[in-house]
Amino acid sequence: MFSRCVLGVAAAVWACGTAGAQHAAQVIASGPLTTASSAVYLSPAEIDAFSGLPRETIYLDAFRERLDQVMARQETVGLAVAVLEHGEPVLVYVGGEEAAGSGRPIRRDTLFRAASVSKGMSATLLALLEHEGRLDLSQPVPNELLPLPRGQQANALQLLSMRTGLPSHAMDRQMEGGQNVSLLRQRLDTLRPACAPGECYTYQNVAYASLEVIAAQAAGLDFSTALRAYLFDRVGMHTATVGAAAMRASDSWARPHRRRDRDDDGNPLPGDPDTVYDSVPAAASVNVSIDDMIAWAQAQLGTSGLLPQSVLDRVHTPQGETPSQTRRLYRLSERIDNTWYALGWRVYDWNGQTLLTHSGYLSGYGAQIYMEPETGFAYVGLWNMDGDAPWWLFPTLMDLRMVDGPADWLDQLDED
Numbered sequence: 001m002f003s004r005c006v007l008g009v010a011a012a013v014w015a016c017g018t019a020g021a022q023h024a025a026q027v028i029a030s031g032p033l034t035t036a037s038s039a040v041y042l043s044p045a046e047i048d049a050f051s052g053l054p055r056e057t058i059y060l061d062a063f064r065e066r067l068d069q070v071m072a073r074q075e076t077v078g079l080a081v082a083v084l085e086h087g088e089p090v091l092v093y094v095g096g097e098e099a100a101g102s103g104r105p106i107r108r109d110t111l112f113r114a115a116s117v118s119k120g121m122s123a124t125l126l127a128l129l130e131h132e133g134r135l136d137l138s139q140p141v142p143n144e145l146l147p148l149p150r151g152q153q154a155n156a157l158q159l160l161s162m163r164t165g166l167p168s169h170a171m172d173r174q175m176e177g178g179q180n181v182s183l184l185r186q187r188l189d190t191l192r193p194a195c196a197p198g199e200c201y202t203y204q205n206v207a208y209a210s211l212e213v214i215a216a217q218a219a220g221l222d223f224s225t226a227l228r229a230y231l232f233d234r235v236g237m238h239t240a241t242v243g244a245a246a247m248r249a250s251d252s253w254a255r256p257h258r259r260r261d262r263d264d265d266g267n268p269l270p271g272d273p274d275t276v277y278d279s280v281p282a283a284a285s286v287n288v289s290i291d292d293m294i295a296w297a298q299a300q301l302g303t304s305g306l307l308p309q310s311v312l313d314r315v316h317t318p319q320g321e322t323p324s325q326t327r328r329l330y331r332l333s334e335r336i337d338n339t340w341y342a343l344g345w346r347v348y349d350w351n352g353q354t355l356l357t358h359s360g361y362l363s364g365y366g367a368q369i370y371m372e373p374e375t376g377f378a379y380v381g382l383w384n385m386d387g388d389a390p391w392w393l394f395p396t397l398m399d400l401r402m403v404d405g406p407a408d409w410l411d412q413l414d415e416d
């Protein structure tokens with residue numbers, strides 16, 4: 001029920017026409033915003049301002065209907081989604097509540113848990129520190145920081161790309177059982193290796209936490225402060241924070257709603273945001289709003305110009321194939337031909353399109369980002385409930401955007 005659950009549904013799903021922007025803009029003008037949902041579209045003039053951005057946006061209208069379809073489900077509490085074309089947001093959708101029954105609507109600055117989407121942020125921080133000459137990611141991680149079986153060493157690139165040679169999710173169960181992460185990391189050398197460092201892909205959380213020490217030493221700041229100083233402030237993630245305590249201190253934050261916590265009528269009940277994964281902030285502990293995610297996508301697409309291209313190349317370059325991830329895609333195998341892992345990012349070959357992506361799951365929260373840097377397209381999504389439907393929004397969007405797809409993923413979910 002923690003980040004490892006991304007290997008289930010979450011990993012399987014990352015998981016135009018004539019109705020133009022004038023019609024889309026009227027959606028918001030036709031009545032008052034409600035707690036149920038709201039959408040903000042660019043005006044026709046704003047769309048015209050972006051060179052090459054198509055006036056025809058019927059796929060956004062159709063996608064808005066799918067978003068409303070998800071919001072109508074009983075298990076749905078809060079949802080925030082944005083779509084970018086040519087690096088600019090053409091749809092921002094927020095719906096539902098911070099907590100079921102609270103009457104406090106999800107806003108553009110409402111914080112959600114980013115979960116494993118945090119990994120790409122940590123990787124970019126390390127790449128920025130390398131860009132400034134503060135560290136070298138090709139150097140081995142010291143054994144006292146990351147002890148590996150048989151006395152082997154992995155460098156930071158291998159750690160960031162999940163190629164340490166450790167078995168998948170090494171010591172995650174023990175961490176979820178409440179054991180100290182620093183002590184668990186010192187026991188990694190007692191495990192049976194899956195391969196030699198650099199030779200295979202195995203997903204990690206406890207080992208990934210070694211990056212917090214590396215970043216702190218290079219920046220001369222604690223890890224959370226370094227994220228703020230070197231990354232969040234730089235790219236315009238103005239409300240992003242790290243950890244549950246910081247989340248509670250914000251003006252608007254979404255409570256988690258877990259599948260097991262229901263009232264007598266089956267309606268979701270709010271919980272608290274604390275998780276053992278706060279003990280591995282580099283892997284899973286960032287909090288973000290939808291506006292933070294838009295800024296994050298623009299920085300990674302390169303359209304905002306706020307990150308050096310050499311840093312983007314560093315984190316986006318695949319380090320190796322991830323056949324185990326490809327096998328877990330299930331229904332999406334007809335869309336995705338191959339997968340890789342870069343530095344804190346997954347790379348998908350989606351019917352010939354190269355997409356950078358990562359999903360995140362913490363009990364009661366979900367987060368996703370998909371990007372195509374070549375065109376400036378991006379999708380970002382955040383939600384505060386367990387449930388399968390939000391995970392199928394992105395493949396639905398891709399089918400609608402490419403026109404020739406069936407876009408029936410949510411219908412299939414109901415049939416199941």
